[in-house]
Amino acid sequence: MITEPYITMFIDNISLLIDIVLTITVPLIILKVLEKSLKKILQSFSIENTSIITLIEVIRYIIFIIIIIGLLNIFGVDIQSLFVSLGLVTVAVSLAARDTLANFISGIMVLAEKRFTVGDMIEIDNHKGQVTKISFKSVILVSNKKEIIIPNSIFSVKPLINYTTEGVYGIEFTIKILNKYNLNEKIDIINQVLENSNLIVKNPSFNVLIKQITVHGVQVNVRAWIEDPLKDDEIISQLIKEIKENIN
Numbered sequence: 001m002i003t004e005p006y007i008t009m010f011i012d013n014i015s016l017l018i019d020i021v022l023t024i025t026v027p028l029i030i031l032k033v034l035e036k037s038l039k040k041i042l043q044s045f046s047i048e049n050t051s052i053i054t055l056i057e058v059i060r061y062i063i064f065i066i067i068i069i070g071l072l073n074i075f076g077v078d079i080q081s082l083f084v085s086l087g088l089v090t091v092a093v094s095l096a097a098r099d100t101l102a103n104f105i106s107g108i109m110v111l112a113e114k115r116f117t118v119g120d121m122i123e124i125d126n127h128k129g130q131v132t133k134i135s136f137k138s139v140i141l142v143s144n145k146k147e148i149i150i151p152n153s154i155f156s157v158k159p160l161i162n163y164t165t166e167g168v169y170g171i172e173f174t175i176k177i178l179n180k181y182n183l184n185e186k187i188d189i190i191n192q193v194l195e196n197s198n199l200i201v202k203n204p205s206f207n208v209l210i211k212q213i214t215v216h217g218v219q220v221n222v223r224a225w226i227e228d229p230l231k232d233d234e235i236i237s238q239l240i241k242e243i244k245e246n247i248n
Contacts, residue, residue: 016074023070031063055136107136107152115155120164121229125154128229143230168201169229173236175243178217186247187220193243199235200224 035056116122120131122141127148129141139155141148163169177186187208194206206224213219222243226235 019074020071023074024067027063027067027070031060034059107134107138110134110139110152110155115160116162116164120162121169122163123161123229124150125158130230163229168204168225168227169232170223170225171200171232171236172221172223173240174211175220175222175240175247176217177220177247181217181247183218189246190220190222190243193246194222194224194239197239197242199238200226 038056038059116131118131118134122129122131127141127143127150129143129148131139132142132147133140136152138152139150141150175190177183190208194200194208195202200206201224204225206222209221209223211219211221222239224239226232
């Protein structure tokens with residue numbers, strides 16, 4: 001005849017086994033669901049596969065740690081004391097990885113806010129270029145056949161300009177008209193040069209405004225719009241050259 005202590009022991013063992021199985025299987029099921037969902041979501045943002053794999057690996061480690069903590073708790077290990085003993089190590093690791101963590105979190109924000117995507121022309125922190133790659137660590141721009149790597153944390157603290165959403169990019173430069181010339185006549189010439197130029201777009205329209213009057217003449221401010229912000233210096237130089245050739 002089975003005595004009561006054996007029944008109690010059997011029930012306790014079954015309960016322990018159920019706790020162990022649940023502690024392992026539930027996080028693993030959650031992991032599988034997260035992996036499948038994240039792949040679909042991140043691929044829709046044009047995130048490269050290596051970044052997706054990296055994020056999934058991070059989640060796997062987190063799930064693994066959760067399982068270990070759960071098992072230790074089941075077997076009566078004092079988790080709080082364990083965390084205290086590992087506290088110094090945790091602080092050291094956190095300090096060493098703070099920049100990486102900041103970039104990772106900022107990368108998630110970049111994706112969530114959808115301020116730009118691969119192929120967009122953007123400017124941030126005085127860097128202009130076309131977005132060719134978005135990862136959880138950085139964004140890569142290409143400008144004049146050069147790669148510019150922007151850490152994701154920069155996007156949290158610096159203003160961003162997306163030229164693709166605007167469609168055009170504004171340029172501005174100054175022309176000096178000496179007092180010996182007729183001001184209205186020279187402004188008409190500038191307007192004519194801009195009107196005939198294929199370097200700028202006509203909508204929005206350019207404008208020519210008097211900026212400053214000096215002892216020697218008048219400074220005229222020219223504002224216009226172009227399609228490619230990477231060619232701003234080249235286009236400004238060419239326009240100034242054409243205006244000078246016609247105005248003198």
